[in-house]
Amino acid sequence: MPELPEVETVRTELEKTIQGAKIVNVHLWRTDLRVPVTAGFAQKVAGKRITKIERRAKYLLLYISGGDVIIIHLGMSGRITVSKVKPARQTHGHMDMALDNNHFITFYDPRRFGLMVLIKETELATHPLLTHLGPEPLEKEFSAAYLKKALSSRSAPVKTVIMDQSLVVGVGNIYASEALFLAGIDPRTPAFKAASRAPRLVKAIRQTLLAAIRSGGSTLRDYVRSSGDTGYFQHEFKVYGRKNKQCFQCDSIIEHSMLAGRATYYCTHCQQ
């Protein structure tokens, strides 16, 4: 489900509902996620308090008392739900927690591309899952000058390059297409040829992600927020999923092709 806006939406909702709560009870139903769940996970987190919930890239970081951090990634189909009643056992519900504030959390992930590992807070800076990550797109560090330089050495399509998490984090397949439409850049353009348009692209990426966060992310197939609500940004897609439909800006037909194995949508009139 998740690119940066969806993960940020989950983070906000978890912050409102479970921050400060103590973990009373943990059920780990299966551990064979993309990365195996840390041995002894259930025993290690039981009795601890959730002190802080952060997001880094598409990862959620749940800080717990005692100096540990639960790192969660939702992969393609992962979901975290919060409820006030004990959740029914679901086929792909891999972990449940009961909290002392009468809330329950479930980690659900049919495809199991997600992960859930427990590390020491002191390992955050050196943990292999996090070390290769580029700057956050909404932080100052992701500047026009930075992006221009990064694009200038790459020949892959600009869309593929901005999805590279070591260059900038959080931009996935939907928002890459949407941001490039907003920037007026053809996603197939070799990155170095788009380098001069880095200032516009930085703005477009930020604007797209911020708008999506404001809408609670996008709900395509199965993404629901932890609250059970859906996101609304899918209603604002300009190109994603709109193959053969008319461009809202110029009435041309939206085109579709595969770049590095990912579906890509664009308007050849508005994007060059």
Place this chain on the structure above:
DNA sequence: CCTTGAACCTGCGGGC
């Protein structure tokens, strides 16, 4: 180093 394609896994929709 960079790029692409395949692999990981499950479910769903379309075509026959």
Place this chain on the structure above:
DNA sequence: TGCCCGCAGGTTCAAG
């Protein structure tokens, strides 16, 4: 109805 194929918001690994 049932089967097979392709495709899905991500990441990682191998090979060229």
